[in-house]
Amino acid sequence: MTKERLDEVTIAMRAAKEFQDGMVVNLGMGIPMLCNTLVPEGREIIFHSENGVLGFGATIENPAEADIDLLNAQGQPVYPKPGMCFVDHAESFAIVRGGHLDITVLGALQVSEKGDLANWRMPGKAVGSLGGGMDLAFRAKKVIVCMTHTSKDGQPKIVRECTLPLTAPRAVSLIITDVAVIEVTADGLALKEVAPGWTAEEVQALTEARLLVSPDLKEIDLVT
Amino acid sequence: MTKERLDEVTIAMRAAKEFQDGMVVNLGMGIPMLCNTLVPEGREIIFHSENGVLGFGATIENPAEADIDLLNAQGQPVYPKPGMCFVDHAESFAIVRGGHLDITVLGALQVSEKGDLANWRMPGKAVGSLGGGMDLAFRAKKVIVCMTHTSKDGQPKIVRECTLPLTAPRAVSLIITDVAVIEVTADGLALKEVAPGWTAEEVQALTEARLLVSPDLKEIDLVT
Amino acid sequence: MINKIVPSFDEAVADVFDGAVILVGGFGIAGGTPSQLVRAVARTGAKNLTVAGNTGGLLPQMVEMMIERMATLVQYPRDYADIGMLVASGQVSKGILAFPASPSTQGKMAFEMLLEQGKAELELVPQGTLAERIRAARAGVAAFYVPVGCGTVVEEGKEVREFNGECCVLERALKGDFSLVRAHKADRYGNLVYRGTSRTFNATMAGGSTVTIAEVDEIVELGELDPEAIVTPGLYVDRVVLREKV
Amino acid sequence: MINKIVPSFDEAVADVFDGAVILVGGFGIAGGTPSQLVRAVARTGAKNLTVAGNTGGLLPQMVEMMIERMATLVQYPRDYADIGMLVASGQVSKGILAFPASPSTQGKMAFEMLLEQGKAELELVPQGTLAERIRAARAGVAAFYVPVGCGTVVEEGKEVREFNGECCVLERALKGDFSLVRAHKADRYGNLVYRGTSRTFNATMAGGSTVTIAEVDEIVELGELDPEAIVTPGLYVDRVVLREKV
Numbered sequence: 001m002t003k004e005r006l007d008e009v010t011i012a013m014r015a016a017k018e019f020q021d022g023m024v025v026n027l028g029m030g031i032p033m034l035c036n037t038l039v040p041e042g043r044e045i046i047f048h049s050e051n052g053v054l055g056f057g058a059t060i061e062n063p064a065e066a067d068i069d070l071l072n073a074q075g076q077p078v079y080p081k082p083g084m085c086f087v088d089h090a091e092s093f094a095i096v097r098g099g100h101l102d103i104t105v106l107g108a109l110q111v112s113e114k115g116d117l118a119n120w121r122m123p124g125k126a127v128g129s130l131g132g133g134m135d136l137a138f139r140a141k142k143v144i145v146c147m148t149h150t151s152k153d154g155q156p157k158i159v160r161e162c163t164l165p166l167t168a169p170r171a172v173s174l175i176i177t178d179v180a181v182i183e184v185t186a187d188g189l190a191l192k193e194v195a196p197g198w199t200a201e202e203v204q205a206l207t208e209a210r211l212l213v214s215p216d217l218k219e220i221d222l223v224t
Numbered sequence: 225m226t227k228e229r230l231d232e233v234t235i236a237m238r239a240a241k242e243f244q245d246g247m248v249v250n251l252g253m254g255i256p257m258l259c260n261t262l263v264p265e266g267r268e269i270i271f272h273s274e275n276g277v278l279g280f281g282a283t284i285e286n287p288a289e290a291d292i293d294l295l296n297a298q299g300q301p302v303y304p305k306p307g308m309c310f311v312d313h314a315e316s317f318a319i320v321r322g323g324h325l326d327i328t329v330l331g332a333l334q335v336s337e338k339g340d341l342a343n344w345r346m347p348g349k350a351v352g353s354l355g356g357g358m359d360l361a362f363r364a365k366k367v368i369v370c371m372t373h374t375s376k377d378g379q380p381k382i383v384r385e386c387t388l389p390l391t392a393p394r395a396v397s398l399i400i401t402d403v404a405v406i407e408v409t410a411d412g413l414a415l416k417e418v419a420p421g422w423t424a425e426e427v428q429a430l431t432e433a434r435l436l437v438s439p440d441l442k443e444i445d446l447v448t
Numbered sequence: 449m450i451n452k453i454v455p456s457f458d459e460a461v462a463d464v465f466d467g468a469v470i471l472v473g474g475f476g477i478a479g480g481t482p483s484q485l486v487r488a489v490a491r492t493g494a495k496n497l498t499v500a501g502n503t504g505g506l507l508p509q510m511v512e513m514m515i516e517r518m519a520t521l522v523q524y525p526r527d528y529a530d531i532g533m534l535v536a537s538g539q540v541s542k543g544i545l546a547f548p549a550s551p552s553t554q555g556k557m558a559f560e561m562l563l564e565q566g567k568a569e570l571e572l573v574p575q576g577t578l579a580e581r582i583r584a585a586r587a588g589v590a591a592f593y594v595p596v597g598c599g600t601v602v603e604e605g606k607e608v609r610e611f612n613g614e615c616c617v618l619e620r621a622l623k624g625d626f627s628l629v630r631a632h633k634a635d636r637y638g639n640l641v642y643r644g645t646s647r648t649f650n651a652t653m654a655g656g657s658t659v660t661i662a663e664v665d666e667i668v669e670l671g672e673l674d675p676e677a678i679v680t681p682g683l684y685v686d687r688v689v690l691r692e693k694v
Numbered sequence: 695m696i697n698k699i700v701p702s703f704d705e706a707v708a709d710v711f712d713g714a715v716i717l718v719g720g721f722g723i724a725g726g727t728p729s730q731l732v733r734a735v736a737r738t739g740a741k742n743l744t745v746a747g748n749t750g751g752l753l754p755q756m757v758e759m760m761i762e763r764m765a766t767l768v769q770y771p772r773d774y775a776d777i778g779m780l781v782a783s784g785q786v787s788k789g790i791l792a793f794p795a796s797p798s799t800q801g802k803m804a805f806e807m808l809l810e811q812g813k814a815e816l817e818l819v820p821q822g823t824l825a826e827r828i829r830a831a832r833a834g835v836a837a838f839y840v841p842v843g844c845g846t847v848v849e850e851g852k853e854v855r856e857f858n859g860e861c862c863v864l865e866r867a868l869k870g871d872f873s874l875v876r877a878h879k880a881d882r883y884g885n886l887v888y889r890g891t892s893r894t895f896n897a898t899m900a901g902g903s904t905v906t907i908a909e910v911d912e913i914v915e916l917g918e919l920d921p922e923a924i925v926t927p928g929l930y931v932d933r934v935v936l937r938e939k940v
Contacts (some may be wrong), residue, residue: 052894071768083636088895093821135820215746241468287522307928322834323929352572353547362598676888
């Protein structure tokens with residue numbers, strides 16, 4: 001039996017629930033980038049992008065509206081927004097390295113039970129790209145990972161020890177996957193939420209690291 | 225017999241002759257600041273001031289024309305000029321430290337025969353101010369000193385070894401005083417020019433360090 | 449909704465605590481000094497402060513003389529107050545300064561007098577190094593090597609090391625508890641623009657402390673500031689207070 | 695008279711020499727790449743270049759595919775050329791890059807292929823560290839300690855040291871022989887303004903090399919650029935070349 005997993009937008013929506021009013025947030029490539037338009041109503045978020053823009057708007061779908069000089073770090077055009085500003089790359093990463101980001105949401109290849117993050121070199125590739133992910137993972141106040149719970153070939157991505165080279169040790173606070181929400185705590189990985197229809201045991205079966213089932217385990221909550 | 229010495233404006237005028245077209249120049253407090261309006265005709269100079277302005281104009285004499293937000297490092301109002309721009313203090317000194325200044329003209333209490341500069345703590349004062357002079361003396365491509373040849377109580381200021389605490393070792397290239405122009409060379413101090421009516425011997429008599437009289441010694445030349 | 453505007457200077461500095469490290473913006477000339485913020489910190493009575501900034505400041509009575517002496521050149525703002533006011537109120541125990549003492553034998557800076565009385569400690573810093581240390585704090589750089597200061601008093605007690613054959617001094621980031629900065633315009637995000645040479649240490653210090661407080665001439669609607677010309681992004685600023693016209 | 699405007703791209707890069715270190719601006723997205731300068735460097739035929747920049751670039755044939763694939767989102771400039779063009783012309787022997795390889799298993803970046811062929815050396819750098827190393831060169835900072843990279847491949851072969859209980863890695867300034875930067879407007883002093891997210895590495899690299907060359911959309915009269923909004927002071931720029939409208 002194959003249980004239904006959450007789609008990318010739902011994963012991103014759950015991540016965006018973590019954004020509190022007034023926070024400064026950076027979104028990594030892939031699923032994280034979707035959070036941009038999923039901020040809960042009534043919260044004002046300043047999005048930071050590595051390529052030197054703060055406070056930009058939603059992603060633009062129509063190329064006729066696109067401005068080649070207003071793109072996010074993935075190269076997608078975005079809308080301008082009142083209060084937006086631009087900085088150069090050194091200042092953009094002064095913001096990152098200086099600890100001025102409240103949250104970064106990143107993709108991952110592996111996360112360990114200690115919160116180690118590996119997301120820069122794919123298995124089988126001789127070369128990887130650090131991009132800005134390492135700076136972000138080391139220095140944002142809170143690192144949230146959004147990813148599929150298992151790799152394309154079904155291998156667990158939440159592991160005891162990362163086998164891929166690390167992006168940052170002990171960096172991740174919260175893991176949001178297509179089947180669960182897991183908090184990295186001093187005691188280990190706390191399973192807090194599961195996708196509809198999933199049990200803790202079923203999530204554990206897809207997870208190499210041992211999960212501590214939270215006493216208040218609940219179904220993934222996208223509303224409150 | 226007291227020989228006539230050059231006045232401050234004449235010293236500054238001689239210093240300004242060193243500014244070649246297109247150079248970026250910083251002027252220290254006192255005599256050096258006078259260079260601002262004494263640039264030889266036909267040369268375009270970008271003046272840098274520590275407090276974050278590049279390419280400003282002449283000093284303003286009439287307070288009615290002054291803008292409280294357009295002052296030089298001495299706090300004097302200056303005119304705006306086309307091509308001017310502003311930077312913050314970190315960038316202002318990135319310019320200095322990064323070696324982007326062609327010339328700085330500084331005052332001095334003592335200069336040694338090796339070009340050591342002492343200009344931050346007056347004799348008899350318990351405390352001194354480094355200001356931006358140390359950054360400038362260490363990092364400008366060429367350091368020119370403008371000063372009186374002797375102190376108020378008649379002591380030589382061009383010495384074998386500085387007795388006052390150093391601003392920067394081996395920093396000074398050219399010394400312009402009220403009686404002479406002296407170049408700091410690998411061999412020692414080369415006396416290049418003397419004030420009208422002064423002989424090399426008379427200058428040496430006011431100088432502790434030994435002067436090498438240049439074969440082409442001449443009277444201070446303010447024209448060419 | 450993000451709104452960093454605070455109704456009064458007193459409210460903006462109410463959490464300044466005894467022993468705090470305060471980065472005070474400005475250069476010590478007529479423009480660009482966060483005078484009202486300095487006055488408000490004086491009113492808190494917080495003691496044992498470390499002040500970092502360009503100059504050792506002027507005692508209030510010296511400010512009067514200075515204003516008079518400079519009147520033929522430029523008119524000082526009537527409310528001018530700098531580090532000297534905190535010295536005068538007995539709140540300062542340490543200075544991290546580039547210009548602690550008057551360059552002339554006549555007249556003394558406020559901090560200079562305090563030092564001569566043995567009532568304070570001085571960390572004397574080249575001006576560029578001071579700016580870079582504050583920028584390093586903002587940028588998450590722990591320490592850095594610069595050539596400035598080798599072979600002078602500045603290297604005393606510091607690590608010295610050669611890079612590419614050049615002697616360099618190891619300097620540490622200088623992070624404040626509070627940055628007091630003077631800007632021209634702000635919006636409710638805390639985005640700041642400055643005016644001319646009043647940018648100086650103000651823009652360097654914004655973001656260099658745990659809490660950055662800006663004193664501004666004008667507050668504008670979000671979107672009114674040109675995104676290409678904003679100097680300090682709002683995320684570096686925690687509180688904005690509007691100056692009354694003086 | 696100061697006049698940094700050079701009539702052609704070829705003239706602007708004529709002194710690029712074999713073995714030069716070239717900082718290439720832009721981020722690797724549609725806007726902000728100094729394409730015409732890159733094309734001119736390709737025409738010099740200078741060999742054994744070290745290129746520093748964000749990405750490993752795209753081979754010319756990949757650029758075509760990229761432009762097509764991205765057409766539903768944003769239109770690339772028709773003359774787009776990045777580090778990949780220098781790789782394609784066999785001019786690159788080393789890359790100092792944050793993003794040398796494609797993040798997907800399909801498709802490869804130009805430098806990635808070169809590396810797999812054993813024809814180049816890679817210095818892999820976190821993006822923020824890369825920007826800071828270039829800024830350090832501009833600012834006369836010889837080296838600096840940052841926490842980013844501790845406990846990862848980045849610390850290999852580098853000094854590691856604790857500051858305030860936090861592990862930091864010693865990183866060196868990265869100075870280029872030439873910076874190729876893309877800006878929006880310039881004046882004859884070389885003052886530059888950028889547009890939006892095309893500022894990025896361009897403004898960081900301006901002043902980070904012995905020679906900085908800017909490719910701009912427009913040249914304006916001295917005084918037309920707002921002194922409060924100039925991002926790169928002209929003293930950081932040696933040559934300015936105007937793009938033809940494409």
